[in-house]
Amino acid sequence: MKFYSDKQIMDVYSMSDAMNDVKNTLLRINDGKVKTPERTVIPVSDDNVMLYMPSADVESLYSTIKIISIFPNNKDKNMPATQAVSVITELESGQNVATLEASYLTRLRTGAMTGLSTDIQARKDAKVLGVIGTGGMAFEQALGVLEVRDIERIVLFNRTEEKAHSFKDQLIAFGVTVKIEIADNVNDLTEVSDIINTATNSTKAVFDHNFVKPGTHINGLGTYMPHMREINEESIKVASHVIFDDLDAVKIEAGEFIHAVEAGDFSWDTPVALKDMLDKEIDRRDTDITIFKSVGAAYYDMSVTIGAYEKLK
Amino acid sequence: MKFYSDKQIMDVYSMSDAMNDVKNTLLRINDGKVKTPERTVIPVSDDNVMLYMPSADVESLYSTIKIISIFPNNKDKNMPATQAVSVITELESGQNVATLEASYLTRLRTGAMTGLSTDIQARKDAKVLGVIGTGGMAFEQALGVLEVRDIERIVLFNRTEEKAHSFKDQLIAFGVTVKIEIADNVNDLTEVSDIINTATNSTKAVFDHNFVKPGTHINGLGTYMPHMREINEESIKVASHVIFDDLDAVKIEAGEFIHAVEAGDFSWDTPVALKDMLDKEIDRRDTDITIFKSVGAAYYDMSVTIGAYEKLK
Structure with a gap:
């Protein structure tokens, strides 16, 4: 042993x-x-x-x-x-x-599934990654995106700004060479991001849908209990394509999706499982909003x- | 770690x-x-x-x-x-x-529960321990009995007699000083034993009930699937007091008991759980047959x- x-x-x-x-x-x-x-x-x-x-x-x-x-x-x-x-x-x-x-x-597998989904869903020409919440799993989640898209700029937002600075240092130490900025205001991040990663413990949406650019892909991995919220439910409502890491688990654990279904803004019939999308091209217009939501599975x-x-x- | x-x-x-x-x-x-x-x-x-x-x-x-x-x-x-x-x-x-x-x-906890049950159920003056099946868990099962009764003589029976000899050597090496014999025939063991331990993979009874002495206590731990049998079902039928290590688990796993219930020779209402018998004296006559059956629990x-x-x- x-x-x-x-x-x-x-x-x-x-x-x-x-x-x-x-x-x-x-x-x-x-x-x-x-x-x-x-x-x-x-x-x-x-x-x-x-x-x-x-x-x-x-x-x-x-x-x-x-x-x-x-x-x-x-x-x-x-x-x-x-x-x-x-x-x-x-x-x-x-x-x-x-x-x-x-x-x-655990962080790595979450980053890996984020990378796989981002590769399937995000615009090929995505250049700007916005990271909301720089704790826990955010680092590997960012690495997953960097693995599949030619990101030129990373914008970070964290409630405690100091932690965003540490996160920037961690990315640089790891060898990430793209431009990294820290936003004072989450809207400054949202309005420039082609891909938004969220990894928070929030109980309400962490970005304003009105600032989301057409064509944005969103990766959410923070919520894992029904009372939690992170991805804006307006974005969920208009998303053209949603992938879940595990359909059964998300239905029990992903607060904002559970709430969106209760509110009639989303249907459990719409999302597909990551395992069913491998090696497939999705039919995405350049203005479509797409979402990947992960809660984990054994x-x-x-x-x-x-x-x-x-x-x- | x-x-x-x-x-x-x-x-x-x-x-x-x-x-x-x-x-x-x-x-x-x-x-x-x-x-x-x-x-x-x-x-x-x-x-x-x-x-x-x-x-x-x-x-x-x-x-x-x-x-x-x-x-x-x-x-x-x-x-x-x-x-x-x-x-x-x-x-x-x-x-x-x-x-x-x-x-x-795993062997030790099975021996420990055997010891606890034997202490509750067996005659205080039990002197002869018969061990049927000398593989797997039999060693610690025997130690459990030795811990609670003044055993003067151990009789071993195993289908492959050579293994009974190794078992004897193992007991001696451990420091067991009581007389240890090997029986050619299981009936020779049964008719002299005050306590019988069974630990086999058998699919039929491993001793003949007609040779069981009045007052014998039986510890069974070999069967763990419905098709397995080890304790003679005649003994189950006449037993005055039966303890299970875990009521729910035995009902699913202990073949001879499942069969005895199906045959109408035993009722799941009769046995008690070991946890409910601690520090209790059972009302046993010197001629009563008693049984402890173990399948294990987390x-x-x-x-x-x-x-x-x-x-x-």
Whole structure:
């Protein structure tokens, strides 16, 4: 039984690896090779929850389970609100071969699915990426976009502006060479962005739809509970094409979509699953608004856990 | 994140530790402090299955998940048919603190519950322990009995007699000093035993009820699928007192009991759960037949995982 830290995984496993692996896993789902039972949720206090997310790939012959603690009040103690590890079992022998730290892998798989969706949905000539919310998963979400479009300019907005500056430094340290600006006002970001990434804990829309440019593609990954809102519901209402990472999960967890359906502004019949759009061209006009919404599913975690393990072992 | 091997756990965590911890966990279940959702089963081939068994103890502030592969054909490759690890999460901080190998702990918790039940059910003056089936969990099952009764003589029976000899050597090496015999014929064992342990993969009864002495207590832990049989159904029919490790699980998994119910020889209303019998005296006549049947449940695994971790850390 091996243990691999985030650091060790980062050294060998990149965004392009993850995008490739996630795509192949989604194709195997379509071939019936992936089995993902419902995740198990154990509330362990009034505020805290344990999640157990297993999935098995009977073609690549691995099963994994991601074990995540969600402790929102950890932030007050300067500790991460979510902490995760994944255990990987080799299905030729049944041997439990490794435990992998799963913070980086969780961010990476979210970035990878963002990249895949952006590649399918966004205008080919998208040049400006707006990033609203620079915490948690925002970094890899931005990398996913950079992987698939020739972005020339990144505009950042964060409620605490200082954190946007750190995020800029982090991008530069990673080797991102495009122009990076920080907006004082979210509208300044919205009105120039071809692609908008949102990754916040907000309970109301984080941008004003009136400032959204025609042709904008929006990637949302912040909301994961029914009371949360992030993507403006006006944008949802007019979007021509919406992709969800997992149809069942989004219906239960994505607040702004749940609300838009309740308000009659959106129908669950409209969106398509990422797995059903691979290698397809969407019929998009240059002025269409498109949206990708992600809440996560165990098979995405499995995909990158296997991919990283194959490189590490 | 730490990893602890079976060997490391064996060095610090004994049967008496496990009996104490299992008892305390069962008491906390009764206080509503333990949360055990349904386990997740993923069939990964025609023969092989992955099991994921989580449980949380909100008083001792740990949650655990046991990850088990059940690969029956591994035996043909000289590999174990079941391989398990447990991951433990500390519920004060949400930190995933350790992965523990779980083969020894699984055997130990089964031995511990056998010890607890034997102490409640068996005659106080039981002197002779008969062990039918000397593979897998039989060793710790025997240790559980030795922990609670002054056994003077152990009689072993195994279909492959050679393995009974190895088992005898193993008991002696562990420090067991009582007389140990090997029976050529299972009836020779049955007719002298005050307590009978069964731990086989049989699909029919492994002893003849006509040879069972009045007053015998039987511990069964081999059957875990509806088609399996091990304890003689005549003995089930006449038993005055039956304890199950987990009522719901036994109803689904214990073949001879399922069959006895179908045949009208037993009722699911009769047995009691181990957790409800702690610190109780049963009303047993010296001639009564009593039975403990175990198939396992996640909270037993959690109990010994926490107990071992507390000693290891």
